[in-house]
Amino acid sequence: MTTRAQLKANKANPDNLDINTTVSDLENLVGYNMKRAYVVIHKDFREALGENGISPPTFSALSLVVTYPQISQSNLARMLGIERSGLVSIIDGLEQQDYLARVHSPSDRRVQALVPTAEGVKAYHAMLATVQAHEDKLLAGLSSSEKSTLVKLLIKIRAAESQA
């Protein structure tokens, strides 16, 4: 017997490879599965914020600036786990959209303190709600306990870096 789903799979898959069950050793590697899952979540994020929406790195930067007004670019880069140089164009973009301002610190004139604008704070909270809602919808198949387990494990992996 051949189900409709199998017929559909075979049409997209003329070599009759069993793409819906075990594929190879890859399925047991955490890295491979994480990459594949991240691609799905990344796509969902971009769809959530639409055509001219900000990118995940830009969103993350804005989030931290809203949470920690006056943060310096160096510290922001450190918290995001990226290089200072990479942050420049991200902050440029947020500044151009009037979501934040670079303010020279009086105590250390090398530092540009990042200060969110009222518009930036407002836009951020709207975007956060949108992103959160999309993510919740995408992950509707996971119980809330599964979701918190997942986040807990992901944070544990991030923490494992420094130790190794």
Added chain:
Amino acid sequence: MTTRAQLKANKANPDNLDINTTVSDLENLVGYNMKRAYVVIHKDFREALGENGISPPTFSALSLVVTYPQISQSNLARMLGIERSGLVSIIDGLEQQDYLARVHSPSDRRVQALVPTAEGVKAYHAMLATVQAHEDKLLAGLSSSEKSTLVKLLIKIRAAESQA
């Protein structure tokens, strides 16, 4: 009282931001945490295979070619979730290293069947063992039950794509 760990944290973090506890709304977003965790795993993968080691996409392609000899490039791209065009240079690299050969299919002369060489199979199994060992070490803080839960959840997320 100030612990040694706190002193160290403060040195790297002059603004006294509490980078070790709750950072912001980001900590609750699955996407953000997955990206951060993937960066750690990706770095570990590159370290595992060393200076001139193959990239994760190339490794994944080789894995599927070894598992499914005679697979076509189109089907391989489909299984990897990437475009056909992006696969060309990946296969070029594997062919140059004599890990596989492109063989014209007699039944359909458009198709290049991908056939692993003996050397390719051998190299693949060695790399798989190395990658697996590094990943196990990196994830030593997770129990084997946590690891399988994680993989299960990641696969569930990948499967959620088509439905949304």
Added chain:
DNA sequence: TATTGTTATACTCTATAACTATA
């Protein structure tokens, strides 16, 4: 000497569009 922000530069990964040769 060291750090902050910046620029220049390059590399990886990925996508879209168009081409060719086959079917």
Added chain:
DNA sequence: TATAGTTATAGAGTATAACAATA
């Protein structure tokens, strides 16, 4: 008309190295 492989091209995202201003 449609598909397989390919090329050309472009756009994110990220890194390294070097620089000026400041500490």
